[in-house]
Amino acid sequence: MDNEAFLLENHLKSLKLLAHYGGFSLDSKCRTLKTKLRDLSVYLLNFFWLNSDLVGGIYWFVDGLAKGNSLIALTYIAPCITYSFMANCKGFFLLKYEFEINEVIDSLKALELKNARGKDKEKRRIMEEETKFLGIVIKISNVINVLLVLTFATSSLILTVYKYMKTKKLDLILPFPIVYPFDSHDIRYWPFVYIHQIWSD
Template identity: 30%
Template sequence: MSVAEEFDKASEIIKIFFKLMGIHLNENKTIIDHFKSYWFYYFNFIWLNIDVLGEILFVITGAINGERFIDLTYMLPCIAECLLGDFKTYHLIKYSHHVRDLTHTLRNMNYHEMFTNQEVEKKIFQESFPFMDLGVNTLKRCNIVALINFGMNPMFVMASKYYTTRKFELYLPFHIWYPFDAYNHYLYPFVYVHQVYSAYVALFTVYGPDSLFYTYSTFVGVQFRLLKHSIEHIVPPTFTSTEQELADFHIKIEKIVLWHLELVRCVKLLENIFTKSTLFNAITSSFLICLTGFNITAIDHLPFVMTFVAFLSVTFLQIFFFCSYGDMIMRLSVEVGDSVYNCQWYLVSPSTAKQLVIILTRAQMPCKMTALGFADINLKAFTRILSTSWSYFTLLKTMYSSPGAENE
């Protein structure tokens, strides 16, 4: 299977997401063409953010009216998740020209004339895809579980209340301020459906861009590994510095340098697409993990506890996989320099070997994803996020367990 076919197969989940969210990354020359392509996305955006505004107003009015602290914190993770989805999809559309460029480049990056060992190429593809599938499928399942929990838990709570008290009380998935009575028997079904659909939009506006990031990062990693193998075998064991061998060597070096530069450009495109939303992601992840963990320990109703367990799993895995792929790109880009050391450079003349120094020098500067330049996105960043989350969590638990805090 060719690189293009592998890329198309791996991108199927991204295409599904684009259809569900109403995102079309085709080039639009006029404003009318743009709205024709994105009308469903704007519908979802308005639908979701009506509830986000209601959640914010609920927190504000609740704080003013002295609502319980736990009721206020119940909505904060949801608000942060919705805003994160807004950031990710907005920047995906804003930098759609970079997405198109990156898609075309990765799909058509084919250096078979440089890479003749088909068995090794097949092995590299087979070793790279399981982690991508793990990230995409695990988050998809966790999102589906979280969505079902948010939608069904009010039903379980109402059934439980009716069973124990013989009184029928209406519940909604989220605490949202409305300028009308949301628990009116005629309006309640519409409000319920509205909130469940908003939860679907919020979860998948985060999951969709992340799936694109995982898939494209995987193919960047595959190309780095292919490049590394090509450099390691650029000098054959039988190299004797004949004119023909030197000519072939110079041609290979030129193509490898162009290949390397193209990969560096791909990482820069990926950085341009995600760097701003990554900064917001890194900032909110600590609060999301902290507040979700706090809700799990403080909420009394078991169905809602299970909802936030699923929500915590989604948040934890989302930032873990994001940082893991950032770490992978940094590591593989540096390993290109190691491959220069591992090739049989000592068989060529010093003047010829100097050409390898070009690759070695560039590989000393790792390609990396950053949070708008403030921090590198790698596994060290993930541990810092967890450390910060734990600090916030312990502080919040201390404040909440202090005398009288539960009634404030």
């Protein structure tokens, strides 16, 4: 802490990267109109991508209900629809309260700076312990997120290869059963739809 390499800032790096790809900023000090417009464009692109899959998933669910599909088949898409609604709510509130979130982060940084320069060793020890705990939570959260995405990304690829090895017929499987206005299992579109679904995930 003597060289003022702040623990909180180090732990925020991975969160800032994720926020950047979501169209948000966790760094209020270096924002210009250009960066705000760029972030908003990224957010809107992600919003469109996510909700195009959400609409297709809802359509698949409703169509399955109308056709009398089994409850087990219908529940396959239900968690995805729920997570998509949650992602929309989370994104909306992150965008709406972005200024307040950055104010809290700036206040925490100022508090850390004040305590780092102070002479109270007990306060510094507690602060270092708590920031280490924060780092562990962030790392575990990142690992779980990566594992979830990898599970969704690889499971349909593994099933596609397995079915091909067993039947010698290529049945292109996607991670989520979503209806598109084109044949998403056509080899010309399948790779793009696959990437689209993984990014939306």
